[in-house]
Amino acid sequence: MTMRRNLMRATAAAALALTLAPVFAQGVIKIGEVNSYKAQPAFLEPYKKGMELAVDEINAAGGVNGKKIELITRDDNANPGDAVRVAEELVSREKVDVLAGTFLSNTGLAVADFAKQKKFFFLAGEPLTDKMTWQGGNQYTFRLRPGTYMQAAMLVPEAAKMKKKRWAVVYPNYEYGQSAVAAFKQLLKAAQPDVEFVAEQATPLGRVDAGSVVQALSDAKPDAVFNVLFGADLSKFVREGNTRGLFKGIEVVSVLTGEPEYMDPLKDEAPNGWLVTGYPWYGINTPAHKAFEQAYQAKFKDYPRLGSVVGYSMIKSAAAGIAKAKSTDTDKLVVAFKGLQVDTPFGKITYRPEDHQATMGAFVGRTKNEGGKGVMVDYVYLDGADAKYQPSAADVKKSRSAD
Template structure:
């Protein structure tokens, strides 16, 4: 039988509960995320796990603005039109606060343009094209990942030291590969004016005819090769080139070849001595990386890939922006992103006000093979801020608006 005393006790208990659990008192803050999960699963499966770890940590710590966060994801099939439709649906139906994600550069550019039209914040996680923060930049788009220009600039010192004159180039024929190739040719020519580019092979993404490509490069008799191939295309190129002796006496630089997503599947076929950017996850001893590594392995019983770091850091960037803005108002969020400082597994980064590019760095070194596996046998970490053009050059490239 209910008494006045029991009713008062129940009311007191409910009041106390509301005081200790403010993070769950409101609907979660939804963040809309778009990516090419089916097309680029090797990178994006770990990326999704990285996001999940970040969401768990943020919510366990009380959320943000007194609310949980929730990432609502959509697959864009690697298609710009599908990505824009997904972005529209996330904003109109799911009522997300803003947008994050994307992988291919052409898809990232499409979503960036959509964000500009809708005046909605977009944190581009992975698209590497330089256009997204320079030539086709807009006030609402910010980019986390180290760009094609930045990663190429990190490889240039090693290329210059070798002083190879005859270079061949191979790349996937879409925005990322085109952007990487343009940056490499420009930066190397500036440092080594006598360089010659004797062959160039643009291959359809995911459909490389490795035998024909290798033969064309071999016919040009290069001293060195610059590649921006990745994934299955890279694996096919490595195998065909090794079988036909393309790499004997030839120095090879591959832009993403040290990332576990693309290196691990090669196993003992990993090409010894190649110069790459990558992620030597098991050799990094910094406190911030150890904290991330321990948490990731405890949750997933697996080692992180570079995608894991990108997914985690993207969510942490979004949360930091909301905290700094103190609001979900788009203009306040955009203002908060300019100069935003974020702690990541690679150390602190800043989103530069001048071009909305983060200063996330990466690891540069050479590949080796040990115990039947490829690994980065030598490496150094390069801070992203040290691989960017001058402010004057950025101002010339980035639209005034």
């Protein structure tokens, strides 16, 4: 009798397990994330931690629509072809519900085109080229960070106040760098018609010959420099510029340099007085940021970088969109994301219906070498929702005419 009861219990338990197994399998929302982890670790290691923190918080609160979030990441080797290949793998083999991520603008555009061809939802966290949301924007792609036009528009008013006539530019010679320089030139010329661009140095990404670049810029005798280099290229450029005295007596305006990912490695070589976009995490006292900073520090025993905010806010955005859509169906997500509002460490942002660009802003301030460490001072947060930092609705519509 006892043996029979045990057998019956085991059979019932097995039947229950079989009944529950499909329910559990259906209880997961898979986010497939593509990025250049090996190529850009300074930004993407904190970014991955930010994503993990968001997933933990969402799942601890019961998930989205009663389902847990599962993050599946793939490295794209900083190569557009590989980015498309792993995106295809995530969609076809891993059966992810949405695609997200990318860092470099060329890989971001490749995945955006894949999303367009496959009619599959893609949330781009980081790639900054304006083609992500404007000239090359498509129905299925949304972007979190402010693009090159928006960041240039945040820098140009202060750059114009410098009243410097002779400008030189230096940038990595791929989509992001080209887009940033084009936007800066256009906006500065509009604000200061007499400006001249007297030198242009376009360097291979990750392989800057800093000595020859600095020498060429010095030979042009500019009054000011617009710099778009980042990562190891930025460190080499700053080191050579300091050694050769390039920065003495001239103004430097620089995208991204105020981000701790790129400022911290400079240490005692950090420049003074550059006008930059960045992330002064140590001085942001809003309740939203304090809560994020404390949670991040508690989990990782480290301070956040801008990548941390981007990764965290991207996953929170995906979750908010899925919750609003009550589905992971691409068409329903596209509708839900138009006008979607999301709470982030920088405050509430909105994904604009007209171009799928989030209104996340940026901090603009000056660099300061403070005791052998670079920080941002005299900074202000500029809200991406401000119309000053966007092209007109008519221009957006025209640029997205093929959408």
